[in-house]
Structures are given as structure tokens and as C-alpha cells.
Amino acid sequence: MVESDSERLNAVFHALADPTRRAMLQSLTTGDRNISELAAPFDMSLEAASKHVKVLERAGMIRRSIKGRTHVCRLDAQPMHGGLEWIRHYERFWSRRLDKLEELLETEDRIARKSRTSKKARRKR
Amino acid sequence: MVESDSERLNAVFHALADPTRRAMLQSLTTGDRNISELAAPFDMSLEAASKHVKVLERAGMIRRSIKGRTHVCRLDAQPMHGGLEWIRHYERFWSRRLDKLEELLETEDRIARKSRTSKKARRKR
DNA sequence: ATCAGATTCAACCATGTGGTTGACTATATG
DNA sequence: CATATAGTCAACCACATGGTTGAATCTGAT
Numbered sequence: 001m002v003e004s005d006s007e008r009l010n011a012v013f014h015a016l017a018d019p020t021r022r023a024m025l026q027s028l029t030t031g032d033r034n035i036s037e038l039a040a041p042f043d044m045s046l047e048a049a050s051k052h053v054k055v056l057e058r059a060g061m062i063r064r065s066i067k068g069r070t071h072v073c074r075l076d077a078q079p080m081h082g083g084l085e086w087i088r089h090y091e092r093f094w095s096r097r098l099d100k101l102e103e104l105l106e107t108e109d110r111i112a113r114k115s116r117t118s119k120k121a122r123r124k125r
Numbered sequence: 126m127v128e129s130d131s132e133r134l135n136a137v138f139h140a141l142a143d144p145t146r147r148a149m150l151q152s153l154t155t156g157d158r159n160i161s162e163l164a165a166p167f168d169m170s171l172e173a174a175s176k177h178v179k180v181l182e183r184a185g186m187i188r189r190s191i192k193g194r195t196h197v198c199r200l201d202a203q204p205m206h207g208g209l210e211w212i213r214h215y216e217r218f219w220s221r222r223l224d225k226l227e228e229l230l231e232t233e234d235r236i237a238r239k240s241r242t243s244k245k246a247r248r249k250r
Numbered sequence: 251a252t253c254a255g256a257t258t259c260a261a262c263c264a265t266g267t268g269g270t271t272g273a274c275t276a277t278a279t280g
Numbered sequence: 281c282a283t284a285t286a287g288t289c290a291a292c293c294a295c296a297t298g299g300t301t302g303a304a305t306c307t308g309a310t
Contacts, residue, residue: 006144006147009141009142009144009147010142010143010144013138013139013141013142014138014139014142016134016138016208016211016212017134017135017138017139017142018135018297018298019131019134019135020298022131022134022211025215029215029218034256034257035256035257035258036255036256036257044298044299044300045299045300045301046256046257046258047257047258047259047299047300047301048298048299048300050257050258051297051298051299052298055297066257068256068306068307068308069255069256069257069306069307069308070255070256070257070307071256071257071258075215075218077215077216077218077219078219080212080215080219081216081219083141083212084209084212084213084216086141086147087141087205087208087209087212088209090150090154090200090202090205091202091206091209093154093200093201093202094202094203094205094206143267143268145268159286159287160286160287160288161285161286161287169268169269169270170269170270170271171286171287171288172269172270172271172287172288172289173268173269173270175287175288176267176268176269177268180267191287193276193277193278193286194275194276194277194278194285194286194287195277195285195286195287196286196287196288251310252309252310253308253309253310254307254308254309254310255306255307255308255309256305256306256307256308257304257305257306257307258303258304258305258306259302259303259304259305260301260302260303260304261300261301261302261303262299262300262301263298263299263300264297264298264299264300265296265297265298265299266295266296266297266298267294267295267296267297268293268294268295268296269292269293269294269295270291270292270293270294271290271291271292271293272289272290272291273288273289273290273291274287274288274289274290275286275287275288275289276285276286276287276288277284277285277286277287278283278284278285278286279282279283279284279285280281280282280283280284
């Protein structure tokens with residue numbers, strides 16, 4: 001593999017960061033599509049859609065086979081696996097109740113500022 | 126919720142598409158960090174790191190509380206949940222064996238090109 | 251041979267991104 | 281008070297992104 005895991009993650013997450021591309025992947029779950037079919041739902045030029053397809057291809061999530069004059073795109077979800085695994089490492093940070101942690105940190109706050117006077121600006125934005 | 130699910134996904138995936146930001150999140154799993162601490166491991170200006178933090182904040186994955194002159198950042202993994210769920214919908218497309226599907230589609234190819242002569246260019250790029 | 255279809259290529263444009271730097275604000279400390 | 285520390289803001293830069301258009305390519309059909 002020339003491409004590092006990190007680069008692959010960059011490409012996958014970047015590709016998924018656009019709603020047009022997510023919709024294209026969705027569309028591919030029900031079968032292969034050529035470029036025109038993938039482009040059809042969107043109010044943009046064929047070329048613009050074609051670029052989105054290329055981004056998905058770069059990320060490895062679309063494989064293309066050329067049949068005559070049409071380019072048939074097939075979903076390859078494999079690269080998403082890496083993305084899912086990456087995110088999964090953080091699952092405990094939302095699945096566990098964090099209230100206790102919050103509490104603890106609040107207490108630490110108070111300790112850290114123990115011999116100080118004010119109860120000043122502590123939240124913003 | 127003003128922000129649509131789609132917009133939230135855009136922000137989350139976009140934030141995760143950068144290795145600096147992923148490393149910052151990683152760093153936050155072991156405790157809160159201020160901006161300087163988050164920036165320290167990277168060979169870039171404090172301001173550049175600060176911008177990365179802002180991107181993570183926009184995606185809701187970092188919450189900031191200002192204590193005196195330092196900005197304390199805390200991980201909030203909740204928004205990742207949506208990203209994980211989105212990807213999870215595609216899990217079956219890589220967890221199931223797809224060889225049979227491949228086979229089937231190859232056959233279809235052959236049928237589609239049945240009465241033709243050549244075995245011309247079928248792969249590219 | 252001709253014409254229509256599917257798609258890419260190349261050039262262009264506006265905007266976003268990731269980075270820099272210098273000036274500024276606010277807070278902590280001697 | 282003076283000075284150092286933590287961060288932001290604003291301007292700037294190079295490059296990527298998402299979009300357009302017009303021409304070119306290749307294939308299929310008449």
C-alpha cells in the first residue's frame with residue numbers, strides 16, 4: 001500500500017463531507033449507476049457531477065468499469081471501514097455517561113482557583 | 126436545532142478529514158488541553174493550530190471554556206455519533222462477502238457484450 | 251459516413267482552506 | 281507599574297474545491 005492509512009482517512013472523510021457525494025453513495029447502494037444516472041438528481045452540470053465521482057473514486061469508494069461509451073460505477077464500501085473504526089475509538093466518549101466526569105472537572109476547577117477571589121467569566125461563545 | 130443533520134455531517138466529516146485535527150482529538154481523549162498544549166506537537170504557528178481548533182469547535186467536537194487567559198478545550202464526541210451511524214449504514218456492503226455479486230456482474234458484462242468481437246480496453250487510469 | 255450519446259479535458263472563476271505574520275486584547279506575575 | 285503569557289484578529293498568500301462552459305474523444309446506431 002503506497003497510500004498511508006492517514007491519507008486514506010483524509011480522502012475518505014473528505015469525500016464524505018459533501019452531501020452530493022453522500023447522496024451518490026446512497027444511490028449506489030441499490031445498484032450500479034453510470035455517470036449520467038449519478039448526476040441526474042442534482043442541479044449541476046454533468047462535468048461537476050463527474051468531478052464528485054472522481055473524488056469518491058480517489059477515496060476508493062467507487063470503482064469504475066468502462067462499458068462501451070458509458071462508465072459504470074460500483075460502490076466499494078471497504079474504505080469506509082477504516083473511517084468507522086477510527087470514529088469507533090471515540091464511542092466511549094459519548095456512550096458512557098459523562099456527568100461524573102463533568103462534575104469531577106468542575107471540582108478540579110474550583111481547586112485550581114482555590115485561593116483566588118472572583119467567580120469571573122467562565123463561559124463564552 | 127438550526128443546523129440540519131446534513132450540515133452537521135458536513136462539518137464533522139470535514140473536521141475529521143485533516144490529520145492535525147484528528148491528532149488533536151486524540152490528544153483530548155486523555156484530558157483537557159488549552160490551545161498552546163494542543164498546538165505544541167505540530168510544526169505550525171499557534172494561530173494555525175487555533176484555526177484547527179475552531180474547525181473542530183464548529184463541528185461541535187470541542188467545547189471551550191475560558192479560564193483567565195487560557196482557553197480550556199474539552200472533547201465532545203457526541204457529534205461523531207452521527208458520522209458513525211451514517212457510515213454504519215454501509216457496513217453490510219463490506220462485511221458481507223461480495224464475491225458472488227462480483228461474479229454475477231461479470232456475467233452480466235459478458236451477456237451485454239455477447240455478439241461483439243473484441244476484448245478491448247476495459248480498464249483505465 | 252453521419253449523427254447522437256456519454257464522458258472527459260482544459261480553461262476559467264469564485265470561494266474555501268491551511269498556512270504565515272504583525273498588531274491587538276486580556277490576564278498573570280514580579 | 282511593567283512585562284511576559286495566552287489567544288485572537290486581520291490581512292495576506294498559495295493552493296484546493298466546486299462550479300461553469302466549450303471543445304474533444306470515443307462509441308453506438310442509422
